[in-house]
Each structure stands twice: as structure tokens, then as C-alpha cells.
Amino acid sequence: MTATEYVLTANCVVWVFIGMYVFWMSRKAAEIDRRISQLEVLQERGEGKV
Numbered sequence: 001m002t003a004t005e006y007v008l009t010a011n012c013v014v015w016v017f018i019g020m021y022v023f024w025m026s027r028k029a030a031e032i033d034r035r036i037s038q039l040e041v042l043q044e045r046g047e048g049k050v
Contacts, residue, residue: 001009
């Protein structure tokens with residue numbers, strides 16, 4: 001492989017990891033949003049200590 005092929009391969013690997021990280025962060029954000037919604041419902045019912 002030439003140097004250019006190594007650079008292109010490394011670039012692809014970096015973008016794959018960036019995509020995976022963004023996907024993971026969006027899943028965590030959705031999980032936090034669901035938890036906040038649950039806490040708001042509990043607070044409205046007077047069951048939660050927020």
C-alpha cells in the first residue's frame with residue numbers, strides 16, 4: 001500500500017468511529033429524555049422527590 005492508501009484508510013476509520021460516537025451520544029440523550037419525562041410524571045403525581 002502506498003502512503004495515500006494508508007491516509008485514506010485511516011480517514012475512513014476515523015469517520016466510522018465519529019459516526020459510532022454520535023450514534024452512541026444520541027442514544028444516551030434519548031435515554032436521559034425518557035428519564036426526565038418519567039421524573040416529571042412522578043412529580044405531577046406527587047410520588048417523586050425531585
